[in-house]
Each structure stands twice: as structure tokens, then as C-alpha cells.
Amino acid sequence: MVVAIDGPAGAGKSTVARAAARALGFTYLDSGAMYRAVGLMARRHGGAASERADELDIRLGDRVLVNGEDVTETIRSPEVSEAASKVATNPRVREALVQKQRELMSSGDWVAEGRDIGTVVAPDAEVKVFLTASPEERARRRAAELGTDVDMVLRDQTLRDAQDMEREHSPLTAAPGAVELDTSGLSVDDVVDRIVDLVEGARR
Numbered sequence: 001m002v003v004a005i006d007g008p009a010g011a012g013k014s015t016v017a018r019a020a021a022r023a024l025g026f027t028y029l030d031s032g033a034m035y036r037a038v039g040l041m042a043r044r045h046g047g048a049a050s051e052r053a054d055e056l057d058i059r060l061g062d063r064v065l066v067n068g069e070d071v072t073e074t075i076r077s078p079e080v081s082e083a084a085s086k087v088a089t090n091p092r093v094r095e096a097l098v099q100k101q102r103e104l105m106s107s108g109d110w111v112a113e114g115r116d117i118g119t120v121v122a123p124d125a126e127v128k129v130f131l132t133a134s135p136e137e138r139a140r141r142r143a144a145e146l147g148t149d150v151d152m153v154l155r156d157q158t159l160r161d162a163q164d165m166e167r168e169h170s171p172l173t174a175a176p177g178a179v180e181l182d183t184s185g186l187s188v189d190d191v192v193d194r195i196v197d198l199v200e201g202a203r204r
């Protein structure tokens with residue numbers, strides 16, 4: 001089974017998807033980490049590096065490895081977030097990463113999170129969730145996570161939201177049939193319980 005969790009930055013996707021995977025005994029797939037890995041390579045080696053995204057050896061798990069290098073922390077910086085969002089507009093990058101994601105998910109049970117899981121990567125996913133929260137709430141969460149200023153995070157987030165929603169290829173949007181969950185004011189446990197209920201419903 002595939003559970004697709006999409007939504008904008010800071011909606012709580014990673015925390016919720018990880019916890020839901022644990023609760024269900026499914027494997028967690030962080031598709032954003034792949035775009036971040038390509039973004040990091042583009043920052044280091046220029047745009048041409050992202051044209052060769054299909055040649056990168058990206059390993060996800062407790063640590064994120066790119067061609068054997070541990071980039072787990074490096075890819076979370078605001079600079080790499082911005083670079084990821086930029087390379088994510090490139091259809092060749094998207095094609096290469098979508099293929100890697102589909103290969104990974106071709107067997108077993110997955111909770112996959114990103115921007116286009118329910119729309120492009122796994123349109124047949126049995127459960128689709130679109131997580132949202134108000135921009136202020138999302139910025140507050142991300143600032144707390146990074147230990148930085150909320151206003152600065154809100155500025156970066158607004159830019160990245162616009163870039164993700166307005167891009168030509170696979171813009172961020174709720175998939176047909178996705179259950180929209182606004183996580184403002186909800187606890188992680190509440191959201192995970194809702195997702196587990198949806199999975200149980202889909203199994204019946």
C-alpha cells in the first residue's frame with residue numbers, strides 16, 4: 001500500500017509522515033530529501049549538475065547519502081531549501097527523481113511525502129492526504145525547528161510556496177481524491193490517528 005502525503009513547507013509533512021510510517025509499520029520516503037540532494041549538487045557544481053540528477057546515487061534512510069557522502073544536515077539549510085525548490089522546476093530533474101521514487105515504491109508498504117506524490121509519483125496511492133496549515137503557523141514551526149527568526153522564515157517560505165505552486169511542471173496542488181487536513185492547532189498524534197484511520201478504511 002502507498003500513503004501519499006503532500007503539502008507546502010512547514011505543514012508538518014515530515015513529522016507526520018515519519019510517525020505514521022512507524023505506527024503502520026510502513027517504510028518512510030522523504031522525496032524532498034532527493035530534491036535537496038540535487039539542489040546541494042547544483043549549488044556546489046553549477047546548474048549542469050542538476051541535469052545529471054539521474055546519475056546521482058542518492059540513499060535515504062536514517063542518514064541521507066549522496067554518492068557516499070553524508071549530507072543529512074547540510075541539505076536542511078535555508079540555502080539548500082531554496083536551491084532544491086529551484087532545481088525542482090526543471091522537468092529533467094523531476095523525471096529522474098520520480099523514476100527513482102517509483103522504483104523504490106514498486107514493492108512493500110510506504111508512507112511517501114512531498115509535493116507531487118498523489119498527483120504524479122503514485123496517482124494510484126490507496127490513501128492521499130494534503131496537509132496544510134496557515135502560513136504563520138508553518139513559519140513558526142520551521143523557525144522553532146531551525147532556531148531562527150520567524151519573519152525571515154516567513155519571507156523565504158512565501159517565496160518557496162509561490163515557486164512550488166506556480167511552476168509549470170508538477171505544481172503543488174491537492175490530488176483528486178486527497179483528504180485535506182489542516183494541521184493548525186492539531187497535535188501530531190491527532191493527525192497520525194486520522195491517517196491510520198484512513199489506512200484502515202482503505203483496507204476494508
Ligand code: CDP
Pocket residue numbers: 008009010013014031032033035036081084085086088113114115116117160164
Ligand atoms: O520540508 P520542506 O517541506 O520544507 O521541503 P522538502 O519537502 O524537503 O522539499 C524541498 C523542495 O523540494 C520543495 O520546496 C519543492 O520545491 C521540492 N520538492 C518537489 O518539488 N517535489 C517533491 N515531491 C518534494 C520536494
